[in-house]
Amino acid sequence: MKQIYFIINPKARNGYCLKIWKKVETKLIDNKIPYIAFFTEYHGHAIKLAAQIASRNHEQKVIIAVGGDGTMHEVLNGIVEYNHITLGFVPGGSGNDFSRGFQIPADPEEALKVILRLIREEAAIIDIGKITMKDDSQAYFINNMGAGFDALISYEVNHSKVKAWLNKLSLGRLVYVYFLLKKLFSYKCSTIDLSIDGRRHILEQTWFVTVSNQPYYGGGMMIAPDALPDDGLLDITVVHRLSKLKLLLVFISVFWGKHVQFKEVKTFKGRMISIQSSSSLYVHADGEDIGFTPLNIHVQTKTLKVLTRVRSVRETVLKERDTNELQ
Numbered sequence: 001m002k003q004i005y006f007i008i009n010p011k012a013r014n015g016y017c018l019k020i021w022k023k024v025e026t027k028l029i030d031n032k033i034p035y036i037a038f039f040t041e042y043h044g045h046a047i048k049l050a051a052q053i054a055s056r057n058h059e060q061k062v063i064i065a066v067g068g069d070g071t072m073h074e075v076l077n078g079i080v081e082y083n084h085i086t087l088g089f090v091p092g093g094s095g096n097d098f099s100r101g102f103q104i105p106a107d108p109e110e111a112l113k114v115i116l117r118l119i120r121e122e123a124a125i126i127d128i129g130k131i132t133m134k135d136d137s138q139a140y141f142i143n144n145m146g147a148g149f150d151a152l153i154s155y156e157v158n159h160s161k162v163k164a165w166l167n168k169l170s171l172g173r174l175v176y177v178y179f180l181l182k183k184l185f186s187y188k189c190s191t192i193d194l195s196i197d198g199r200r201h202i203l204e205q206t207w208f209v210t211v212s213n214q215p216y217y218g219g220g221m222m223i224a225p226d227a228l229p230d231d232g233l234l235d236i237t238v239v240h241r242l243s244k245l246k247l248l249l250v251f252i253s254v255f256w257g258k259h260v261q262f263k264e265v266k267t268f269k270g271r272m273i274s275i276q277s278s279s280s281l282y283v284h285a286d287g288e289d290i291g292f293t294p295l296n297i298h299v300q301t302k303t304l305k306v307l308t309r310v311r312s313v314r315e316t317v318l319k320e321r322d323t324n325e326l327q
Helices: 012-030 045-055 069-079 097-101 108-118 149-158 162-168 174-184 244-256 313-326
Strands: 003-008 036-039 061-067 085-091 124-133 138-141 144-148 190-196 199-212 234-240 265-270 272-277 282-285 288-292 295-306
Touching: 003 012, 003 045, 012 061, 012 108, 045 061, 045 069, 045 085, 061 069, 069 085, 069 097, 069 138, 069 288, 085 097, 085 108, 124 144, 124 282, 124 288, 138 282, 144 149, 144 190, 144 272, 149 174, 149 199, 149 282, 149 288, 174 244, 190 234, 190 265, 199 265, 199 272
Parallel strands: 003 036, 003 061, 061 085, 085 295
Antiparallel strands: 124 138, 124 295, 144 199, 144 282, 190 199, 190 272, 199 234, 234 265, 272 295, 282 288
16 A cells, blocks of 8 residues: 555644544554644644655555545645655545535544555546746646635634634634625726637626636535536636626525526636736635735646545546436
8 A cells, every 4th residue: 555644734624623533543443544633733734744754755545635625725736746645635624625625524524434545546647727927826626716805804814813613613614605795895996808729708897707627616515517627628718798686696696506596606617827906806616825916826736646436537527427417
């Protein structure tokens, strides 16, 4: 078996992730599975830990993030330049959209069982997104990125004590609802200059632009129902020319992926995307604040090996989509 490394964020889900790790660790010990564990100590630490593990030698290794989507995002950015690393995930955060999109069980002990089985099989190879900011700094995302209102909400969530309070009540996902309602009536929409594979779109009164590699974000919202993480394309969702009250309807429908039926919701697919705006907008990647517009995005095709429950992510997503349409 490949050497297994765990990078654990003990602060995820207001500290509950540490209890999750204890359960996982007990299973590893009981089953005599060798492993090496590292704990993050500050924001961004998982990037350094992952890069250090990946750079030691070029033997095949598995790095498993234990935490939320932010932890997964950091680990991704630490290993992105190394092709001998396979990435796994044990959900320990409040959102866990990676586990939804890549068919990893929500229960951490069940997730571990799946991971230990998948390590013995050939890993899926997926696309990721590469963001280049105005200052030429770069960041990669595995789930999605966004600019505008959704990025503002992510910023508020990440800097709020409300999230910790709701996590204690096991209601962490409601923090997005709280800040959406809080910021909805004061937010000012912008004109977006969006370029997709050389085709330009001027979109006035835009709430947000989201670029997705898989369907889910924001703790279970199906923002991009048709997104496939191994098709060589990124899915772009734009919400514009929408009243504040109607935005609430769109928000409710997004949990089932029905928001795309609104005429104010535009969807595209592409490989190279540029986002410019009439005013500087917050930007997030996998829910983590990374700066402000303008920026450029390029899909990195077949770049990352991940542990997912099926050989073909494409087949799983298509099967799930067909099931949802029948319901």
